Amino acid sequence: MEQTNQRIAKISAHLYPSNSQMEESFGVRRANCRAKGGAPGFKVAILGAAGGIGQPLAMLMKINPLVSVLHLYDVVNSPGVTADISHMDTGAVVRGFLGQAQLENALTGMDLVIIPAGVPRKPGMTRDDLFNINAGIVRTLCEGIAKSCPGAVVNLISNPVNSTVPIAAEVLKKAGTYDPKRLLGVTMLDVVRANTFVAEVLGLDPRDVDVPVVGGHAGVTILPLLSQVKPPSAFTPDEVEYLTNRIQNGGTEVVEAKAGAGSATLSMAYAAVKFADACLRGLRGDAGVVECAFVASEVTELPFFASKVRLGRNGAEEVFQLGPLNEYERVGLEKAKKELAASIQKGISFVRK
Numbered sequence: 001m002e003q004t005n006q007r008i009a010k011i012s013a014h015l016y017p018s019n020s021q022m023e024e025s026f027g028v029r030r031a032n033c034r035a036k037g038g039a040p041g042f043k044v045a046i047l048g049a050a051g052g053i054g055q056p057l058a059m060l061m062k063i064n065p066l067v068s069v070l071h072l073y074d075v076v077n078s079p080g081v082t083a084d085i086s087h088m089d090t091g092a093v094v095r096g097f098l099g100q101a102q103l104e105n106a107l108t109g110m111d112l113v114i115i116p117a118g119v120p121r122k123p124g125m126t127r128d129d130l131f132n133i134n135a136g137i138v139r140t141l142c143e144g145i146a147k148s149c150p151g152a153v154v155n156l157i158s159n160p161v162n163s164t165v166p167i168a169a170e171v172l173k174k175a176g177t178y179d180p181k182r183l184l185g186v187t188m189l190d191v192v193r194a195n196t197f198v199a200e201v202l203g204l205d206p207r208d209v210d211v212p213v214v215g216g217h218a219g220v221t222i223l224p225l226l227s228q229v230k231p232p233s234a235f236t237p238d239e240v241e242y243l244t245n246r247i248q249n250g251g252t253e254v255v256e257a258k259a260g261a262g263s264a265t266l267s268m269a270y271a272a273v274k275f276a277d278a279c280l281r282g283l284r285g286d287a288g289v290v291e292c293a294f295v296a297s298e299v300t301e302l303p304f305f306a307s308k309v310r311l312g313r314n315g316a317e318e319v320f321q322l323g324p325l326n327e328y329e330r331v332g333l334e335k336a337k338k339e340l341a342a343s344i345q346k347g348i349s350f351v352r353k
Protein backbone atom coordinates (compact mmCIF):
# COMPACT_ATOMS: atom_id res chain seq x y z
CA MET A 1 0.00 0.00 0.00
CA GLU A 2 2.79 2.38 1.04
CA GLN A 3 4.65 1.55 -2.16
CA THR A 4 1.55 2.18 -4.28
CA ASN A 5 1.05 5.57 -2.62
CA GLN A 6 4.65 6.53 -3.31
CA ARG A 7 4.27 5.53 -6.96
CA ILE A 8 1.07 7.59 -7.30
CA ALA A 9 2.79 10.58 -5.66
CA LYS A 10 5.72 10.24 -8.09
CA ILE A 11 3.46 10.02 -11.15
CA SER A 12 1.30 12.92 -10.04
CA ALA A 13 4.37 15.08 -9.28
CA HIS A 14 5.45 14.40 -12.86
CA LEU A 15 2.03 15.17 -14.34
CA TYR A 16 1.16 18.13 -12.10
CA PRO A 17 4.47 19.65 -10.98
CA SER A 18 4.45 22.66 -8.66
CA ASN A 19 6.13 25.81 -9.96
CA SER A 20 9.37 25.09 -8.11
CA GLN A 21 9.46 21.46 -9.30
CA MET A 22 8.76 22.65 -12.82
CA GLU A 23 11.53 25.25 -12.58
CA GLU A 24 13.94 22.60 -11.26
CA SER A 25 13.17 20.01 -13.90
CA PHE A 26 13.50 22.50 -16.78
CA GLY A 27 16.39 24.50 -15.35
CA VAL A 28 14.49 27.79 -15.81
CA ARG A 29 13.89 30.11 -12.86
CA ARG A 30 10.88 32.43 -13.26
CA ALA A 31 12.64 35.06 -11.17
CA ASN A 32 15.37 35.19 -13.83
CA CYS A 33 13.01 35.37 -16.81
CA ARG A 34 13.26 38.41 -19.06
CA ALA A 35 9.64 39.55 -18.53
CA LYS A 36 9.62 41.56 -15.30
CA GLY A 37 6.21 43.20 -15.72
CA GLY A 38 7.48 46.74 -16.09
CA ALA A 39 4.71 47.84 -18.48
CA PRO A 40 3.27 51.31 -17.80
CA GLY A 41 0.04 51.31 -15.84
CA PHE A 42 -1.36 51.34 -12.33
CA LYS A 43 -0.78 48.98 -9.44
CA VAL A 44 -4.03 47.65 -8.04
CA ALA A 45 -4.71 45.44 -4.99
CA ILE A 46 -7.93 43.52 -4.33
CA LEU A 47 -8.51 42.61 -0.66
CA GLY A 48 -10.95 39.70 -0.43
CA ALA A 49 -9.89 38.51 -3.88
CA ALA A 50 -10.92 34.88 -3.40
CA GLY A 51 -14.56 35.68 -2.63
CA GLY A 52 -17.73 35.75 -4.68
CA ILE A 53 -17.06 39.32 -5.84
CA GLY A 54 -13.27 39.08 -5.58
CA GLN A 55 -12.79 36.35 -8.17
CA PRO A 56 -14.72 37.83 -11.11
CA LEU A 57 -13.42 41.27 -10.10
CA ALA A 58 -9.85 39.97 -10.25
CA MET A 59 -10.52 38.43 -13.66
CA LEU A 60 -11.96 41.67 -15.05
CA MET A 61 -9.15 43.80 -13.60
CA LYS A 62 -6.60 41.44 -15.22
CA ILE A 63 -8.20 42.39 -18.55
CA ASN A 64 -8.07 46.13 -17.84
CA PRO A 65 -5.32 47.72 -19.96
CA LEU A 66 -4.73 50.47 -17.35
CA VAL A 67 -3.51 47.87 -14.82
CA SER A 68 0.16 46.82 -14.87
CA VAL A 69 0.33 44.97 -11.54
CA LEU A 70 -2.54 43.18 -9.79
CA HIS A 71 -2.16 42.02 -6.18
CA LEU A 72 -4.71 39.46 -4.97
CA TYR A 73 -5.02 39.25 -1.17
CA ASP A 74 -7.31 37.07 0.93
CA VAL A 75 -7.23 35.09 4.16
CA VAL A 76 -8.07 31.88 2.23
CA ASN A 77 -7.61 30.45 -1.28
CA SER A 78 -5.72 33.36 -2.85
CA PRO A 79 -2.87 31.13 -4.18
CA GLY A 80 -5.32 29.14 -6.32
CA VAL A 81 -7.14 32.19 -7.64
CA THR A 82 -3.78 33.83 -8.40
CA ALA A 83 -2.39 30.81 -10.25
CA ASP A 84 -5.57 30.60 -12.30
CA ILE A 85 -5.82 34.29 -13.22
CA SER A 86 -2.08 34.67 -13.82
CA HIS A 87 -2.36 32.40 -16.89
CA MET A 88 -4.55 34.93 -18.74
CA ASP A 89 -2.52 36.43 -21.61
CA THR A 90 -3.24 40.06 -20.75
CA GLY A 91 -0.73 42.72 -19.65
CA ALA A 92 -1.09 42.89 -15.86
CA VAL A 93 1.37 40.89 -13.75
CA VAL A 94 -0.52 39.03 -11.00
CA ARG A 95 0.80 38.23 -7.53
CA GLY A 96 -1.01 36.46 -4.70
CA PHE A 97 -0.88 37.13 -0.95
CA LEU A 98 -2.35 34.93 1.78
CA GLY A 99 -3.17 35.95 5.34
CA GLN A 100 -2.45 38.88 7.60
CA ALA A 101 1.33 38.30 7.57
CA GLN A 102 1.37 39.12 3.83
CA LEU A 103 -0.94 42.16 3.96
CA GLU A 104 1.94 44.63 4.04
CA ASN A 105 3.56 43.15 0.92
CA ALA A 106 0.17 43.03 -0.81
CA LEU A 107 -0.33 46.75 -0.24
CA THR A 108 3.11 48.28 -0.65
CA GLY A 109 3.29 50.55 -3.70
CA MET A 110 -0.37 50.27 -4.68
CA ASP A 111 -2.17 53.13 -6.49
CA LEU A 112 -5.67 51.73 -6.02
CA VAL A 113 -7.00 49.33 -3.37
CA ILE A 114 -10.39 47.68 -3.92
CA ILE A 115 -11.99 46.06 -0.85
CA PRO A 116 -14.72 43.43 -1.24
CA ALA A 117 -13.61 41.55 1.93
CA GLY A 118 -16.30 40.54 4.40
CA VAL A 119 -19.41 38.45 4.85
CA PRO A 120 -22.47 38.83 2.58
CA ARG A 121 -26.17 38.83 3.53
CA LYS A 122 -28.51 35.84 3.73
CA PRO A 123 -32.30 36.15 3.21
CA GLY A 124 -33.98 38.05 6.07
CA MET A 125 -30.86 40.06 6.96
CA THR A 126 -30.26 43.78 6.50
CA ARG A 127 -26.84 45.10 5.47
CA ASP A 128 -26.50 46.50 8.99
CA ASP A 129 -26.67 42.92 10.33
CA LEU A 130 -23.19 42.47 8.76
CA PHE A 131 -21.73 45.30 10.85
CA ASN A 132 -20.39 43.18 13.73
CA ILE A 133 -18.15 41.06 11.48
CA ASN A 134 -17.31 43.44 8.64
CA ALA A 135 -16.48 46.49 10.79
CA GLY A 136 -13.48 44.69 12.28
CA ILE A 137 -12.32 43.38 8.89
CA VAL A 138 -12.45 46.86 7.34
CA ARG A 139 -10.63 48.38 10.33
CA THR A 140 -7.75 45.89 10.04
CA LEU A 141 -7.43 46.33 6.28
CA CYS A 142 -7.47 50.14 6.54
CA GLU A 143 -4.77 50.03 9.23
CA GLY A 144 -2.72 48.13 6.65
CA ILE A 145 -3.44 50.75 3.99
CA ALA A 146 -2.43 53.59 6.34
CA LYS A 147 0.88 51.83 6.96
CA SER A 148 1.80 50.46 3.54
CA CYS A 149 0.15 52.63 0.84
CA PRO A 150 -1.17 55.83 2.51
CA GLY A 151 -1.46 57.62 -0.84
CA ALA A 152 -3.62 54.98 -2.53
CA VAL A 153 -7.18 55.60 -3.67
CA VAL A 154 -9.52 53.20 -1.82
CA ASN A 155 -12.71 51.72 -3.32
CA LEU A 156 -14.70 50.27 -0.41
CA ILE A 157 -17.32 47.65 -1.30
CA SER A 158 -17.76 45.78 2.02
CA ASN A 159 -21.19 46.28 3.63
CA PRO A 160 -22.74 48.13 5.30
CA VAL A 161 -21.08 50.80 3.11
CA ASN A 162 -22.96 53.55 4.99
CA SER A 163 -20.95 52.58 8.10
CA THR A 164 -17.76 51.01 6.69
CA VAL A 165 -16.73 54.22 4.89
CA PRO A 166 -16.93 56.26 8.16
CA ILE A 167 -14.98 53.43 9.87
CA ALA A 168 -12.27 53.61 7.20
CA ALA A 169 -12.12 57.42 7.51
CA GLU A 170 -11.70 57.22 11.31
CA VAL A 171 -8.96 54.59 11.04
CA LEU A 172 -7.05 56.65 8.46
CA LYS A 173 -7.55 59.82 10.55
CA LYS A 174 -6.13 58.05 13.62
CA ALA A 175 -3.09 57.06 11.57
CA GLY A 176 -2.72 60.62 10.27
CA THR A 177 -3.08 59.58 6.60
CA TYR A 178 -6.72 60.49 5.87
CA ASP A 179 -7.33 62.24 2.57
CA PRO A 180 -11.13 62.47 2.07
CA LYS A 181 -10.68 62.65 -1.71
CA ARG A 182 -9.07 59.21 -1.76
CA LEU A 183 -11.72 57.24 0.13
CA LEU A 184 -14.73 56.24 -1.98
CA GLY A 185 -17.62 53.96 -1.01
CA VAL A 186 -18.74 52.01 -4.06
CA THR A 187 -22.42 52.66 -4.89
CA MET A 188 -21.97 51.97 -8.60
CA LEU A 189 -24.18 48.87 -8.47
CA ASP A 190 -27.15 51.09 -7.59
CA VAL A 191 -26.47 53.16 -10.71
CA VAL A 192 -25.97 50.04 -12.85
CA ARG A 193 -29.30 48.64 -11.61
CA ALA A 194 -31.08 51.97 -12.04
CA ASN A 195 -29.83 52.29 -15.63
CA THR A 196 -31.02 48.74 -16.37
CA PHE A 197 -34.49 49.03 -14.79
CA VAL A 198 -35.17 52.52 -16.20
CA ALA A 199 -34.07 51.41 -19.68
CA GLU A 200 -36.46 48.46 -19.45
CA VAL A 201 -39.41 50.76 -18.59
CA LEU A 202 -38.51 53.27 -21.31
CA GLY A 203 -37.69 50.64 -23.97
CA LEU A 204 -34.12 51.96 -24.35
CA ASP A 205 -30.67 50.40 -24.47
CA PRO A 206 -29.27 50.58 -20.86
CA ARG A 207 -25.98 51.87 -22.29
CA ASP A 208 -27.81 55.03 -23.41
CA VAL A 209 -29.34 55.71 -19.97
CA ASP A 210 -27.79 57.59 -17.05
CA VAL A 211 -29.58 57.70 -13.68
CA PRO A 212 -27.95 59.59 -10.80
CA VAL A 213 -28.39 57.63 -7.55
CA VAL A 214 -27.55 59.60 -4.40
CA GLY A 215 -27.66 59.18 -0.59
CA GLY A 216 -26.18 55.88 0.53
CA HIS A 217 -26.20 52.14 -0.11
CA ALA A 218 -29.03 50.52 1.88
CA GLY A 219 -32.82 50.54 1.50
CA VAL A 220 -34.35 54.03 1.66
CA THR A 221 -30.88 55.64 1.68
CA ILE A 222 -30.59 54.60 -2.01
CA LEU A 223 -32.24 57.57 -3.72
CA PRO A 224 -32.56 57.47 -7.52
CA LEU A 225 -33.14 60.92 -9.04
CA LEU A 226 -35.55 59.97 -11.81
CA SER A 227 -36.25 63.64 -12.55
CA GLN A 228 -32.62 63.91 -13.74
CA VAL A 229 -32.50 60.80 -15.96
CA LYS A 230 -30.64 61.17 -19.23
CA PRO A 231 -32.06 61.21 -21.83
CA PRO A 232 -34.71 63.47 -20.22
CA SER A 233 -37.77 61.26 -19.64
CA ALA A 234 -41.22 61.54 -18.09
CA PHE A 235 -42.52 58.80 -15.76
CA THR A 236 -46.04 58.16 -14.47
CA PRO A 237 -46.45 58.16 -10.64
CA ASP A 238 -46.80 54.35 -10.79
CA GLU A 239 -43.56 54.05 -12.75
CA VAL A 240 -41.74 56.29 -10.25
CA GLU A 241 -43.01 54.16 -7.37
CA TYR A 242 -42.11 50.88 -9.10
CA LEU A 243 -38.65 52.03 -10.18
CA THR A 244 -37.70 53.62 -6.84
CA ASN A 245 -38.78 50.49 -5.01
CA ARG A 246 -36.98 48.10 -7.35
CA ILE A 247 -33.73 50.12 -7.28
CA GLN A 248 -33.81 50.39 -3.47
CA ASN A 249 -34.44 46.66 -3.11
CA GLY A 250 -32.24 45.37 -5.96
CA GLY A 251 -29.78 43.85 -3.49
CA THR A 252 -32.53 42.04 -1.59
CA GLU A 253 -33.96 40.76 -4.90
CA VAL A 254 -30.62 38.99 -5.55
CA VAL A 255 -30.17 37.81 -1.93
CA GLU A 256 -33.60 36.16 -2.02
CA ALA A 257 -33.06 34.61 -5.46
CA LYS A 258 -29.73 33.15 -4.28
CA ALA A 259 -31.61 31.68 -1.30
CA GLY A 260 -28.76 31.57 1.22
CA ALA A 261 -25.86 31.32 -1.24
CA GLY A 262 -24.84 34.97 -0.85
CA SER A 263 -25.61 38.31 -2.46
CA ALA A 264 -24.82 40.00 -5.77
CA THR A 265 -21.35 39.00 -6.96
CA LEU A 266 -21.27 39.08 -10.77
CA SER A 267 -23.17 42.34 -11.31
CA MET A 268 -21.14 43.76 -8.39
CA ALA A 269 -17.83 42.73 -9.97
CA TYR A 270 -18.99 44.40 -13.20
CA ALA A 271 -19.97 47.56 -11.31
CA ALA A 272 -16.73 47.56 -9.28
CA VAL A 273 -14.63 47.33 -12.43
CA LYS A 274 -16.65 50.08 -14.10
CA PHE A 275 -15.97 52.27 -11.06
CA ALA A 276 -12.31 51.27 -10.65
CA ASP A 277 -11.70 51.96 -14.34
CA ALA A 278 -13.18 55.45 -13.86
CA CYS A 279 -10.86 56.02 -10.86
CA LEU A 280 -7.85 54.89 -12.91
CA ARG A 281 -8.79 57.16 -15.81
CA GLY A 282 -9.05 59.99 -13.29
CA LEU A 283 -5.63 59.13 -11.83
CA ARG A 284 -4.22 59.15 -15.39
CA GLY A 285 -5.48 62.71 -15.77
CA ASP A 286 -8.41 62.15 -18.14
CA ALA A 287 -10.85 65.07 -18.11
CA GLY A 288 -14.56 64.83 -17.33
CA VAL A 289 -14.66 61.48 -15.49
CA VAL A 290 -17.82 61.66 -13.37
CA GLU A 291 -19.48 58.82 -11.39
CA CYS A 292 -21.62 58.48 -8.25
CA ALA A 293 -19.85 57.47 -5.02
CA PHE A 294 -20.33 57.63 -1.23
CA VAL A 295 -17.75 60.18 -0.09
CA ALA A 296 -16.96 62.85 2.50
CA SER A 297 -19.38 65.57 1.50
CA GLU A 298 -20.78 69.01 2.20
CA VAL A 299 -23.75 68.50 -0.11
CA THR A 300 -26.03 67.93 2.92
CA GLU A 301 -25.49 68.43 6.65
CA LEU A 302 -24.21 64.81 6.87
CA PRO A 303 -20.44 64.16 6.82
CA PHE A 304 -20.78 61.47 4.12
CA PHE A 305 -23.19 61.27 1.24
CA ALA A 306 -23.34 59.65 -2.21
CA SER A 307 -23.58 61.95 -5.19
CA LYS A 308 -21.85 62.54 -8.50
CA VAL A 309 -18.13 63.19 -8.10
CA ARG A 310 -15.45 64.20 -10.58
CA LEU A 311 -12.55 61.77 -10.48
CA GLY A 312 -9.06 63.15 -11.06
CA ARG A 313 -5.40 62.67 -10.22
CA ASN A 314 -6.18 62.95 -6.49
CA GLY A 315 -9.38 60.88 -6.35
CA ALA A 316 -12.76 62.57 -5.87
CA GLU A 317 -11.63 66.11 -6.71
CA GLU A 318 -15.10 67.65 -6.92
CA VAL A 319 -18.35 66.62 -5.23
CA PHE A 320 -21.38 67.83 -7.16
CA GLN A 321 -24.56 69.28 -5.63
CA LEU A 322 -27.78 67.29 -6.06
CA GLY A 323 -29.42 69.69 -8.51
CA PRO A 324 -33.16 70.45 -8.51
CA LEU A 325 -35.29 67.74 -6.84
CA ASN A 326 -39.03 67.22 -7.26
CA GLU A 327 -41.38 66.80 -4.27
CA TYR A 328 -41.18 62.96 -4.34
CA GLU A 329 -37.37 63.14 -4.23
CA ARG A 330 -37.36 65.79 -1.47
CA VAL A 331 -39.45 63.49 0.74
CA GLY A 332 -37.14 60.57 -0.12
CA LEU A 333 -34.09 62.68 0.74
CA GLU A 334 -35.38 63.41 4.25
CA LYS A 335 -36.01 59.68 4.89
CA ALA A 336 -32.57 58.81 3.50
CA LYS A 337 -30.77 61.37 5.65
CA LYS A 338 -32.44 60.13 8.86
CA GLU A 339 -31.26 56.52 8.34
CA LEU A 340 -27.87 57.59 6.99
CA ALA A 341 -27.11 59.79 10.02
CA ALA A 342 -27.50 56.79 12.36
CA SER A 343 -25.40 54.45 10.17
CA ILE A 344 -22.61 57.01 9.84
CA GLN A 345 -22.56 57.64 13.59
CA LYS A 346 -22.45 53.88 14.26
CA GLY A 347 -19.31 53.59 12.10
CA ILE A 348 -17.60 56.58 13.72
CA SER A 349 -18.38 55.34 17.26
CA PHE A 350 -16.99 51.86 16.44
CA VAL A 351 -13.51 53.32 16.00
CA ARG A 352 -13.68 56.15 18.57
CA LYS A 353 -15.06 54.07 21.45
Ligand SMILES: NC(=O)c1ccc[n+]([C@@H]2O[C@H](COP(=O)([O-])OP(=O)(O)OC[C@H]3O[C@@H](n4cnc5c(N)ncnc54)[C@H](O)[C@@H]3O)[C@@H](O)[C@H]2O)c1
Nearest residue numbers: 048050051052053075116117118119120157158159189268
Ligand atom coordinates in the same frame (compact mmCIF):
# COMPACT_ATOMS: atom_id res chain seq x y z
N1 LIG B 1 -21.16 47.90 -2.22
C1 LIG B 1 -21.97 47.09 -2.87
O1 LIG B 1 -22.71 47.51 -3.75
C2 LIG B 1 -21.94 45.60 -2.59
C3 LIG B 1 -22.53 44.70 -3.50
C4 LIG B 1 -22.47 43.35 -3.23
C5 LIG B 1 -21.83 42.87 -2.07
N2 LIG B 1 -21.28 43.77 -1.22
C6 LIG B 1 -20.57 43.33 -0.01
O2 LIG B 1 -19.28 42.81 -0.37
C7 LIG B 1 -18.83 41.92 0.64
C8 LIG B 1 -18.28 40.65 0.00
O3 LIG B 1 -19.28 39.93 -0.66
P1 LIG B 1 -18.96 38.52 -1.36
O4 LIG B 1 -20.22 38.05 -1.98
O5 LIG B 1 -17.74 38.62 -2.20
O6 LIG B 1 -18.62 37.62 -0.06
P2 LIG B 1 -17.77 36.27 -0.01
O7 LIG B 1 -17.99 35.68 1.33
O8 LIG B 1 -18.05 35.44 -1.20
O9 LIG B 1 -16.26 36.79 -0.13
C9 LIG B 1 -15.67 37.57 0.83
C10 LIG B 1 -14.19 37.27 0.85
O10 LIG B 1 -13.59 38.10 1.86
C11 LIG B 1 -12.58 37.32 2.46
N3 LIG B 1 -12.21 37.87 3.75
C12 LIG B 1 -12.82 37.71 4.95
N4 LIG B 1 -12.11 38.33 5.92
C13 LIG B 1 -11.05 38.90 5.30
C14 LIG B 1 -9.96 39.67 5.75
N5 LIG B 1 -9.82 40.00 7.04
N6 LIG B 1 -9.06 40.07 4.85
C15 LIG B 1 -9.20 39.76 3.54
N7 LIG B 1 -10.19 39.02 3.06
C16 LIG B 1 -11.11 38.59 3.92
C17 LIG B 1 -13.16 35.91 2.55
O11 LIG B 1 -12.14 34.94 2.75
C18 LIG B 1 -13.85 35.82 1.20
O12 LIG B 1 -12.98 35.26 0.23
C19 LIG B 1 -20.02 41.69 1.56
O13 LIG B 1 -19.89 42.48 2.71
C20 LIG B 1 -21.21 42.17 0.74
O14 LIG B 1 -22.29 42.57 1.51
C21 LIG B 1 -21.31 45.12 -1.45
Ligand SMILES: O=C(O)C[C@H](O)C(=O)O
Nearest residue numbers: 121159250251252263264
Ligand atom coordinates in the same frame (compact mmCIF):
# COMPACT_ATOMS: atom_id res chain seq x y z
O1 LIG C 1 -27.68 43.47 -0.98
C1 LIG C 1 -26.61 43.13 -0.51
O2 LIG C 1 -26.49 42.67 0.63
C2 LIG C 1 -25.37 43.23 -1.35
C3 LIG C 1 -25.21 44.56 -2.03
O3 LIG C 1 -25.20 45.61 -1.13
C4 LIG C 1 -26.20 44.77 -3.14
O4 LIG C 1 -26.73 45.88 -3.25
O5 LIG C 1 -26.42 43.85 -3.94
